[in-house]
Amino acid sequence: MLIPYYSFGILYLVILAIFLFFLFLNMYHLVRFGFFDFSGKISTFLFISAWVIIFFFTWLLLKDVNWLDTFDMFGEILGDINLSFLPE
Amino acid sequence: MAAVFSPIPEIKEHAKAEFPGQFPDEKVIFLVRRHWSVIFKFVCRLIIAHFVPIAVFLILYYLLEWEIPTEGPMYVAMVMVVSTYYLGIWLLYIHEYVDYHLDIWVLTNKRVVSIEQEGLFKRTTAELTLNKIQDVSSEIRGKVQTFLNFGNVYVKTASDNQRFVFEEVAKPQEVARIVANAVEKNAETKIPPK
Numbered sequence: 001m002l003i004p005y006y007s008f009g010i011l012y013l014v015i016l017a018i019f020l021f022f023l024f025l026n027m028y029h030l031v032r033f034g035f036f037d038f039s040g041k042i043s044t045f046l047f048i049s050a051w052v053i054i055f056f057f058t059w060l061l062l063k064d065v066n067w068l069d070t071f072d073m074f075g076e077i078l079g080d081i082n083l084s085f086l087p088e
Numbered sequence: 089m090a091a092v093f094s095p096i097p098e099i100k101e102h103a104k105a106e107f108p109g110q111f112p113d114e115k116v117i118f119l120v121r122r123h124w125s126v127i128f129k130f131v132c133r134l135i136i137a138h139f140v141p142i143a144v145f146l147i148l149y150y151l152l153e154w155e156i157p158t159e160g161p162m163y164v165a166m167v168m169v170v171s172t173y174y175l176g177i178w179l180l181y182i183h184e185y186v187d188y189h190l191d192i193w194v195l196t197n198k199r200v201v202s203i204e205q206e207g208l209f210k211r212t213t214a215e216l217t218l219n220k221i222q223d224v225s226s227e228i229r230g231k232v233q234t235f236l237n238f239g240n241v242y243v244k245t246a247s248d249n250q251r252f253v254f255e256e257v258a259k260p261q262e263v264a265r266i267v268a269n270a271v272e273k274n275a276e277t278k279i280p281p282k
Contacts (some may be wrong), residue, residue: 055171
């Protein structure tokens with residue numbers, strides 16, 4: 001079964017959209033209830049910095065991937081798994 | 089009674105000394121959150137969580153002799169799973185921080201207000217006027233609380249069904265004393281002069 005690489009990207013974006021929804025709710029609470037003070041700003045800054053770093057490294061590691069390529073699900077992924085450590 | 093309004097070093101007053109729902113003529117005596125050790129626990133958990141993927145890779149590589157791919161679909165999937173994991177632990181941290189940051193207990197010259205955030209969709213606000221307060225007590229339980237001087241403060245009314253708990257606040261004895269002083273001062277102002 002041939003699957004394009006961009007299917008991984010779509011799955012990643014779906015999970016990211018869910019994360020962003022929860023992030024929005026958290027930020028909304030922080031700002032809406034009037035406690036976006038110094039400590040709140042520092043924590044938000046740390047959090048955003050961490051996410052930026054994670055995105056940067058993700059991009060760095062995946063920038064050379066040709067997303068239009070396809071791979072054989074059963075041949076390239078499942079076929080490569082080494083199960084020799086399992087008892088016979 | 090000046091002590092009532094004196095700041096306590098470890099009881100952090102809100103920068104603006106204001107809180108949502110405050111009356112215009114109301115003066116904030118203190119605003120407390122849970123002790124810093126609560127957020128410290130989250131930070132420790134976050135730091136440990138950063139090492140989990142590294143530990144998993146080391147186990148796979150050394151114990152199971154798995155060759156970590158550097159290209160191909162397995163590599164792409166692996167990078168995305170690890171990336172999602174790190175985004176997730178940071179999201180969990182900010183969620184726990186918001187939960188911690190929005191749980192506050194406020195003592196004003198008129199009332200005690202408890203604002204508690206439970207998860208993302210539940211927020212409870214309760215208040216108790218000072219003239220209804222009958223008893224104030226504090227409790228420090230366990231080695232950690234004794235060592236770091238934090239614990240619960242119980243504010244009770246005459247009727248048994250109403251009880252406020254300031255959970256895991258710093259210097260609970262001092263907080264209880266300040267609440268009791270505020271109640272006393274409030275009662276004095278209500279007694280008409282003879």
